Amino acid sequence: MHVTHLSLADFRSYARAEVALEPGVTAFVGPNGQGKTNLVEAVGYLATLGSHRVAADAPLVRSGAERAFVRAAVSQGERSQLIELEINPGRSNRARINRSSQVRPRDVLGIVRTVLFAPEDxxxxxxxxxxxxxxxxxxxxxxxxxxxxxxxxxxxxxxxxxxxxxxxxxxxxxxxxxxxxxxxxxxxxxxxxxxxxxxxxxxxxxxxxxxxxxxxxxxxxxxxxxxxxxxxxxxxxxxxxxxxxxxxxxxxxxxxxxxxxxxxxxxxxxxxxxxxxxxxxxxxxxxxxxxxxxxxxxxxxxxxxxxxxxxxxxxxxxxxxxxxxxGEPILVLDDVFAELDGRRRERLAEHVAPGEQVLVTAAVEEDVPELLRGARYAVSGGTVERV
Missing domain, CATH: 1.20.1050.90 (RecF/RecN/SMC, N-terminal domain)
Structure with missing residues (x-):
């Protein structure tokens, strides 16, 4: 199981973001404060209906906006599904699966599974x-x-x-x-x-x-x-x-x-x-x-x-x-390697490299071990560009 496309609207710092993803390793690289973690946070929200950074939904909505949207196309074998979550602070959130009539948000649980490791852990x-x-x-x-x-x-x-x-x-x-x-x-x-x-x-x-x-x-x-x-x-x-x-x-x-x-x-x-x-x-x-x-x-x-x-x-x-x-969970490593010494970096990379989909964030390219040098996105100033 892996996400093939992530779409955000008024989520965190993004007025709009469209990111094509693929199996294997994808790294989001850029200076701190540019929105790397926001991307993987959105993937984690699809899996848990919560953030690993904050307890409430209000901070997830871009300043000045009333609501935020997180959409993801998910591939599992020969089957594809579209998950849509509408985040409404102070009111009930909404969800759709395959653009069908509205379902309960918790009905999306189990479609995407993630394991996320971040400094907050x-x-x-x-x-x-x-x-x-x-x-x-x-x-x-x-x-x-x-x-x-x-x-x-x-x-x-x-x-x-x-x-x-x-x-x-x-x-x-x-x-x-x-x-x-x-x-x-x-x-x-x-x-x-x-x-x-x-x-x-x-x-x-x-x-x-x-x-x-x-x-x-x-x-x-x-x-x-x-x-x-x-x-x-x-x-x-x-x-x-x-x-x-x-x-x-x-x-x-x-x-x-x-x-x-x-x-x-x-x-x-x-x-x-x-x-x-x-x-x-x-x-x-x-x-x-x-x-x-x-x-x-x-x-x-x-x-x-x-x-x-x-x-x-x-x-x-x-x-x-x-x-x-x-399906197999998506592994998210959010700004992890900067905290690990070289030996632990390599051991971690060896352990997770075979995963179906691994999403990594890092401030500098050198922090990402060679084994995890797959697809690259540069994140800066609210833009996400494939490099």
Missing amino acids: LALVKGDPGERRRFLDELLTARHPRMAGVRSDYERVLKQRNTLLKSAALARRHGGRTLDLSTLDIWDQHLARAGAELLAHRLDLIATLQPLADKAYEQLAPGGGPVLLEYKASAPGAAHSREDLYGQLLEALAEVRKQEIERGVTLVGPHRDDLVLRLGELPAKGYASHGESWSYALALRLASYDLLRAEPWGAEEAPAPDGRRA
């Missing part, structure tokens, strides 16, 4: 738990597009439950009437059901990813590991099946209900969990050097890439209802 090792939860859940959705619905259901229930808890907390603090919390048991069940589904998939993902991450780190930094991925749940227990996880979550929610009512927030569930990254016997966060942290973050992305490449038809047992099946 250092936060996977050094940042807050939310960064690592996002990493897990985006990879989950790449493997199982239907998980977008599970995540949405969980977030909806969590929001409703937090609203009820917040109202109860405010009533207590201000000496008002006691709220009827009889519905909290129902919300507990909904939260535990959706949470158990999400947890089961996260645990399975980590077990699958673990040996791949360890192998990738050894390739990048021989003798520097091993690496260990350890899931730290807010609801303690050893359950792995969905039903057992459901019971474990319900029990944990019951135990913290008093504190939740006092604080007005849900204290247990996948939204409070963490992925602990260990290097040897120590947690990488706080102990790994800058270089080790970079290698660890890159190893996680390479492990994700290897996992999705090993599942070229996706992890689902059956294709999507419309017959779609995922």
Whole structure:
């Protein structure tokens, strides 16, 4: 699977951009601040409905414009599809597939799969738990597009439950009437059901990813590991099946209900969990050097890439209802090589060069290893030209 044409309108710095792409390696080269990352960010948005740089959609729309458009022609074997996303900050986004009647944006998930490594990924090792939860859940959705619905259901229930808890907390603090919390048991069940589904998939993902991450780190930094991925749940227990996880979550929610009512927030569930990254016997966060942290973050992305490449038809047992099946992911390396020494550059290049489509950004041509010298685009002043 690869993108054959990318079209942008009012996306980031581009009033308009049309870029023809092909299989293999494509590098976007130009000084910083000229729009290289905007191009690969758009490809990533098609795959995840989110940006690796910002949490909200508003910064993705060019200043002065009301909305932005991202379109891509995607080739998979003998089949071609056109994906169109309309980004409307503050309102619902819109999507089309093959110019058909409007579909839900999440219906495009699974058509394009990407693995993107960027300087922001250092936060996977050094940042807050939310960064690592996002990493897990985006990879989950790449493997199982239907998980977008599970995540949405969980977030909806969590929001409703937090609203009820917040109202109860405010009533207590201000000496008002006691709220009827009889519905909290129902919300507990909904939260535990959706949470158990999400947890089961996260645990399975980590077990699958673990040996791949360890192998990738050894390739990048021989003798520097091993690496260990350890899931730290807010609801303690050893359950792995969905039903057992459901019971474990319900029990944990019951135990913290008093504190939740006092604080007005849900204290247990996948939204409070963490992925602990260990290097040897120590947690990488706080102990790994800058270089080790970079290698660890890159190893996680390479492990994700290897996992999705090993599942070229996706992890689902059956294709999507419309017959779609995922293909090999597009690998995006956004301004990565400037942060790596020569040895790591070459090892990374050897690992990814055989990929069906690899998109690279670099400030200077010399940063791109010889193995990845494929098609070239010069990016400057809002223009993208093939060289």
